[in-house]
Amino acid sequence: MVVLPGDEVPQDALPTPTGKKKHLTLGPGLRHIPPNTVATTIAGALVTDNKKAAAWIESNSGRYLATAGDLVIATVEKSAAEAFSCTITPHTPPASLPHLAFEGATKKTRPQLSPNSLVYARIASATKDFAPELTCVDPSTGKSEGLGPIKGGMVFKISLGMARRLLAGSKGGVAVLQFLGEKMGFEITVGRNGVLVVDGGSVKATLAIGRAVQEVDEQALGEKAQRKLAERVLKNV
């Protein structure tokens, strides 16, 4: 269902919360006007998930807006008193990453991150009034769970929709990485803010893999076209 800002979403188009969750979760692009109205704020397609009792507007344009719980790739700008100052998106206030929000960090042993280094972090809190806060550690367990400084690799810019597809696994339909992974070994890190870090061992391999993902994004290639692209890449590397 294609919507314009200001459209009222009818009650029957929204999932009814049953089971454990008693309430409906509204994602990006929807706002609640008490008592009973759900209105749209952006233009796009209305998507609902009955299992999670959630509804949101899907659209692939605009800039990344920090939301709590997202995994992002941040660039360290400088080290301030108790935290690192990191950029998530250009031209926005920097996010703060506390020195102690790393696995095994104490006041005596702090991580050393130089300017322009990359960190894979989770957004701990992001409200509209304050700058976002990052963390590289799971708050309940104290373990890093794959978060922390990213060593090696090259940064590639991808669209926000592509980043969501890569993080969605098989539902995202990005088969080219699977096809390439059959013959090549590489490591990728995906941030919801539209950043992809590829480490393919050699310069040629890294560039080829990164460019392949960008081409799937720009040309919206289907599975067959992605297989052909992967074969072309493997021939040249």
Place this chain on the structure above:
Amino acid sequence: MAPEAVLSHLNRADGSATYTHNGYCIIGAVNGPIEVLRRDEIPEEATVEVNVRPAVGVGSPKERHLETLLHNTLRSIILTRSIPRTLVQITLQVRSLPDEESSTGVSTSLTLLPHLLHTALLALLSALIPLSTTVTAVLIALHSTKDSKAPAQLVSPTANELLRAKPIRSVHVFAFSGEGKMLLNESDGAFSYEEWDEAAESAEEVCCKKDGGVGLGEGMEVDGREGQNLEDWLRNVVRTKVAYEQRWKSAK
């Protein structure tokens, strides 16, 4: 003829739109929500900045006047309280104007205004800036006819039509929100209250979606035009955008 729009084609802007209609071509770019200068910062709301660049030459008070009108209209539809202490920067570059524009004898600011408003709205939709509603605008020109004393209306006329209907008694620009509220009302010329009222009614029929609404061509002086409500046109543009973004789902 319906206006044409291309969305999200500039890759360095958060949102962009090129709008072409009746010889006018405008490129709009929106950046936001981005960092705002401390002196322009508003504690609980977003700051909106509009820049209008003319087709030829540098900006003059005419462009500043258009910027003020656009700023007041757009600020009333952007949900500024949901993105406080940020900046929404809207830049509108006029690429081309119709040839007869300078010889119509009509205020060129007002003839350009509806097109600027549409371009700005499309660019805001492309940038996913939160809006409370959409806005559509139209120009109505009133001119005397030989037959009757009452002036005839020209709805969204081309520059050629304005030239042929010279002398024009008054021009009016109306903008309506998606809910049917009048957001902008600018007039130039000599007119009575009744004439203004009728012009406002025609504008509302063209801009807003009503059951059995009148199209751009029906019942007006222009003949042989396909009637299309502006809100329907806007919905079609968004439909095309969504289909383009989701083409990967059905690609082979």
